[in-house]
Amino acid sequence: MWPHHPGGLSASRPVTAGWRSMCGGPGRIRTFEGRTGRFTVCSLWPLGYRPADGEGYCQARRYCFFMPTFDIVSEVDMQEVRNAVDQANREATTRFDFKGTDSTIELGDKELILNSNTEDRLRALYQVLQEKLVKRSVSLKSLDLGKIEEASRGAARQRIGIQAGISSDHAKKLNKFIKDLGRKGVSSQTQGDQLRVTGKKRDDLQAVIAACKEEDFGIPLQFNNFRD
Numbered sequence: 001m002w003p004h005h006p007g008g009l010s011a012s013r014p015v016t017a018g019w020r021s022m023c024g025g026p027g028r029i030r031t032f033e034g035r036t037g038r039f040t041v042c043s044l045w046p047l048g049y050r051p052a053d054g055e056g057y058c059q060a061r062r063y064c065f066f067m068p069t070f071d072i073v074s075e076v077d078m079q080e081v082r083n084a085v086d087q088a089n090r091e092a093t094t095r096f097d098f099k100g101t102d103s104t105i106e107l108g109d110k111e112l113i114l115n116s117n118t119e120d121r122l123r124a125l126y127q128v129l130q131e132k133l134v135k136r137s138v139s140l141k142s143l144d145l146g147k148i149e150e151a152s153r154g155a156a157r158q159r160i161g162i163q164a165g166i167s168s169d170h171a172k173k174l175n176k177f178i179k180d181l182g183r184k185g186v187s188s189q190t191q192g193d194q195l196r197v198t199g200k201k202r203d204d205l206q207a208v209i210a211a212c213k214e215e216d217f218g219i220p221l222q223f224n225n226f227r228d
Helices: 017-023 055-065 078-094 119-135 168-180 202-214
Strands: 069-073 104-107 111-116 143-150 156-162 187-191 194-198 222-227
Touching: 069 202, 078 104, 078 119, 111 119, 119 143, 119 156, 168 187, 168 194, 168 202, 202 222
Parallel strands: none
Antiparallel strands: 069 194, 069 222, 104 111, 111 156, 143 156, 187 194
């Protein structure tokens, strides 16, 4: 331990500008708020280690604010969905097997409604929609198929939900999966409808991404904002 004088600093250690700026003045140690909560710089120094002037603050800042991270999200490009719907509707109006069946696809906020005169043509219309979505790189996992219903005059109708964002149930599965990987220093946390994954090493986070891509969680996943 350092000997102390009444001002709170070491009597044998000169008070430099770097030390004074880090401590915030005689007898005080600067604290700051971050993702890990409120703490002092000294709390992150190894036992018995006292870095040179200002070095401890820089080490703490790197540790708390610059650990590698990335986000897991589930997003749907609605513009591409709209393009796919337009293409499917155009094909349905020109194909001979759809002639006179009143087969249409309506796009709502987060829902698709398929209509046709018969259940058989409704299924065929859905196949056309699938093809257009795949060509525009929209994952079919984002579709939540409802049951085929009977509409007026014996026609058929089907509602299809568009899933965007990671639900609480899927978030729990993802968090458990990442934890069970057993990567030391890797943790994940739910933030709204996405997950933030943090780790000490870049390679560990890349391994987590690779493992998540191999697993089927039932929803499309994207891995964004990778930071070193």
